[in-house]
Amino acid sequence: MQPALDTLGRPLANLRISVTDRCNLRCAYCMPEEEYRWLPKEHLLRFEELARLVRVFTALGVRKVRLTGGEPLLRHDLHELVRQLAGIRALEDIALTTNGLLLAEQADALADAGLHRITVSLDTLREDVFETLTRRQGLAKVLAGIDAAAGRWPGRVKLDMVVMRGTNEGELLALLDFARERSLELRFIEYMDVGGATRWSPTAVVSRAEILATIAARHGEIEPLAEHSSAPAERFRLRDGTVFGIIASTTAPFCSRCDRARLTADGMWYLCLYARLGLDLRELLRAGATDESIAARLRTTWTARADRGAEQRLEELARGPLVGLDALRRDPHLEMHTRGG
Ligand code: SAM
Ligand code: SF4
Numbered sequence: 001m002q003p004a005l006d007t008l009g010r011p012l013a014n015l016r017i018s019v020t021d022r023c024n025l026r027c028a029y030c031m032p033e034e035e036y037r038w039l040p041k042e043h044l045l046r047f048e049e050l051a052r053l054v055r056v057f058t059a060l061g062v063r064k065v066r067l068t069g070g071e072p073l074l075r076h077d078l079h080e081l082v083r084q085l086a087g088i089r090a091l092e093d094i095a096l097t098t099n100g101l102l103l104a105e106q107a108d109a110l111a112d113a114g115l116h117r118i119t120v121s122l123d124t125l126r127e128d129v130f131e132t133l134t135r136r137q138g139l140a141k142v143l144a145g146i147d148a149a150a151g152r153w154p155g156r157v158k159l160d161m162v163v164m165r166g167t168n169e170g171e172l173l174a175l176l177d178f179a180r181e182r183s184l185e186l187r188f189i190e191y192m193d194v195g196g197a198t199r200w201s202p203t204a205v206v207s208r209a210e211i212l213a214t215i216a217a218r219h220g221e222i223e224p225l226a227e228h229s230s231a232p233a234e235r236f237r238l239r240d241g242t243v244f245g246i247i248a249s250t251t252a253p254f255c256s257r258c259d260r261a262r263l264t265a266d267g268m269w270y271l272c273l274y275a276r277l278g279l280d281l282r283e284l285l286r287a288g289a290t291d292e293s294i295a296a297r298l299r300t301t302w303t304a305r306a307d308r309g310a311e312q313r314l315e316e317l318a319r320g321p322l323v324g325l326d327a328l329r330r331d332p333h334l335e336m337h338t339r340g341g
């Protein structure tokens with residue numbers, strides 16, 4: 001079957017699957033409120049349903065899957081889903097993004113089941129900042145999770161740091177040292193005004209340019225790596241060979257080469273992180289649709305795609321939080337932790 005291309009000629013190659021909307025942290029940039037409305041448990045796709053959908057998605061060109069959330073390791077027996085996905089021949093890459101809290105205890109089961117790569121979110125090395133940022137304790141557990149991951153996926157562990165002014169921007173260089181000492185690749189992520197970031201403001205964003213300037217002041221010349229890829233991170237090399245990445249989603253969005261879509265834990269398919277409307281795949285599955293008819297719906301939906309959400313946000317001059325708190329409370333699907341970051 002021909003791979004699907006959207007109206008801007010972008011293929012569908014990557015699927016990010018949120019396996020749960022629940023989380024054991026409350027990061028200020030993602031879930032800053034006290035109360036959340038969770039998706040009803042009976043609406044969550046079962047592993048068999050997810051694996052079936054992924055198989056159908058591969059017919060359209062999907063080759064990479066990333067499991068995310070909420071916190072994916074809260075989904076009971078997640079390694080069983082990994083095992084089912086690992087059996088899909090057309091799938092080339094199965095990755096996971098986690099906050100790391102439960103990773104030390106699950107790394108072996110996930111690696112044995114066939115998980116190829118892992119990204120751990122690490123915004124700070126200071127327990128006090130961790131607590132302020134996530135409103136929970138647990139930095140030591142996250143660090144133990146990173147050690148366990150480094151042992152099971154050598155060369156295939158990344159660390160993601162969301163840089164926020166007034167919170168952790170003073171730790172850029174410390175995080176870079178931490179990653180370098182362990183041969184892990186660190187990626188700096190610009191703070192984004194996604195649904196859930198109800199306290200976002202342009203002044204809290206530490207831009208790609210500022211990040212590079214801080215690193216250059218300590219490490220000298222930074223060499224951009226010439227790469228032709230659809231990956232969101234631009235990669236750079238320091239003189240000592242250390243490679244790091246920057247995901248400049250806010251100041252330099254990469255919508256023109258965006259080949260990813262998102263599936264929520266209850267089976268809503270979104271073509272863009274910023275899309276208001278999605279396609280209800282759970283309804284199709286549970287109404288008895290065949291693989292062929294699901295594939296046809298996916299294809300017509302993707303070929304009509306014109307989304308370039310982050311670029312459009314950049315064009316808006318007076319820019320505040322994307323979605324108001326009331327709207328988020330009415331519809332949890334607008335939240336980043338539901339949609340999968
Ligand atoms: N709970 C897991 C974790 O934190 O790694 C996976 C889900 S989380 C939504 C996925 C990624 O989205 C994390 O790396 C997180 O830092 C990032 N993220 C969440 N809100 C963000 C925001 N407002 N701006 C930039 N990145 C954000
Ligand atoms: Fe933090 Fe990830 Fe949980 Fe969001 S989903 S609150 S980023 S740990």
Ligand code: SF4
Nearest residue numbers: 255258272273309310
């Ligand atoms: Fe892709 Fe939408 Fe993100 Fe742009 S904003 S990179 S189109 S998901």
